[in-house]
Amino acid sequence: MPIPPTMAAVAYRRPLPITEPAALEDVTLPTPTPGPHDLLVDVRAVSVNPVDTKQRRGTDPNGEPKVLGYDAAGVVVGVGSEVSMFEVGADVYYAGSIARQGTNAEYHVVDERIVGPKPVSLSFSEAAALPLTTITAWETLFDRLRLGTDDTGTMLVPSAAGGVGSMILQLGRVLTGLEFVGTASREESRAWAAELGAHHVIGHDDLPSSIDRITGSGLDYIFSPRTAGMIPTYAEILRPGGAIVAVDEPEGLDILPLKAKSITFHWEMMFTRPLFQTNDMINQHHLLARVATLVDEGKLKSTMTTELSGLDAGSVRRAHEMIEDGHMVGKVVIGRA
Template sequence: MTETMPAVGYRESLPISDEASLEDVRLPVPEPGPRDLLVRVEAVSVNPVDAKVRRSADPGGGVKVLGYDAAGVVAGVGGEVSLFEVGDEVYYAGSIGRPGTNARFHVVDERIVGHKPRSLGFAEAAALPLTTITAWESLFERFRLGAESGGTLLVLGGAGGVGSMVIQLARALTGVTVVATASRPESAQWARDMGAHEVVDHHDLVAGVRAVAPDGVDYVFSPRTGGAIETFAEILRTGGEITAIDEPEGLDLLPLKPKSITFHWEFMFTRPLFEPPDMIAQHDLLERVGELIDDGVVRTTLTTTLEPINAGTLRRAHEMVESGHMVGKVVVAGF
């Protein structure tokens, strides 16, 4: 008889206000592949990508399980696993190409998993992986920043999950001046707490940036790129760079050409989807950030914990994320 487990999934794309938008289900416990870990999930985080997939990827009556961020305990390992053992506490962001983490047990390739920071609980750790990977790859792979790097970095949405980690990692590991955007006093204060040197109102970006960086900025990190390219072209210095994580339709980059501005895409699921030779880079960066957390250099971005992991609680978490007013991260913990 196949062992089953509790999970949360959906059968059709519905507004989160509909009780059927996320449902409690029972599914077979998955079997780990050769490089996989079987993880007993203790906490998951909800990100904008969860809501986006729920709204746009209709499973056609089958059950689709969402969830990417997770923290838990290794309950089993595949035959070729070398980085972890049963009993290890881990955190990771999974793959958009595989079933999600909103389940009691989850399988994930060990090359994209890190050991959970020792100083954090499961909920605190679950807030971090997806945003940490996105921030790290943006700063150190797209912008190619390092300890000696200078200039000015503009972080749009500084109080969001990814923005919070971009600010922290830029302050900890580079020499750039960090300017964050915010729209409310509480989000502005959060961005400062994360380490932003300056915070400007994103409703009047040109004036705000000019007030603190009269000569313009060198780098722009953007989770909201649609309709902003001309503004970016104005506030960036010649030869500046943008890294975007959204996918606005009909994006026109021609305004960037006169200043020879470089445009990068960042998609943290690229490595899990395509398994390039350097796939283990995500394991390595999660290990490094875990050290920074345990050393007190970087902190968790958890602001709200909901319990337990079930359909009703996850619907509440999706509602919070879809509101667009989140400061930090929401985590759902405990089966």
């Protein structure tokens, strides 16, 4: 089928609250042309992440249509001159780059080195739920903390029913020997975290007492989605030589309380490799391929819990509202009608 010169997309032109009608709009844009290492993907489904809402609220495109979306599953319909791993017709899934236009469009270009083969056993929508959170979780466990199958210890996963927490629990249970303590407040969230691998699920409040009841001697690792105001508590509940991996952007963060216990503090940003075109960028391709195999073997599952239909401004707006509400369990996905 010939590729049309223009495509439908969902964009924003200036930072606005999601309640504003102009916060997201349907637009028509030129269909992108793949560069040397790029795939042109016919997008079949996308998922929405907190980074989408942060970008919409905090980054001003100065009136130009900026397309958001950093998760997609679809079919390759064009390839660049130096592409070697995929052919036209391949089913793929991936998270893109904040340096490029996003996936909320009919067609999208993405560097093949951060793309994986879609799990055969999943639909496009089920697959679209996985890439960004999976890459974040994988890099947290295996790149930042350098954990392996023989490693043991105890890890705290706050907001364990969220997108990244859901994947840390699954990957950690399959590929490490760690014990996982998740936090969740609602019954639905607690059940989800337990189903995906949390050995213990506790509330968000009074972490020192809860951790003491479970381990009696503290934690080895903490994944931190919300770090502001938490460093003193982390310093208290971590064992000497413990480690934290944070994914948020707290202003004025003071990590000095970690020094006495020689606690290591890591940042994790899954866009680092594509943003800086690192020499090991292809590792994201390899990890997505490995995860696809684990899914098809029945060892991991999609974290899609809500599916909306129609990749238009109305559906994307609804997904942003759900994210900003702060009570998501798993992932919200939008399938193209």
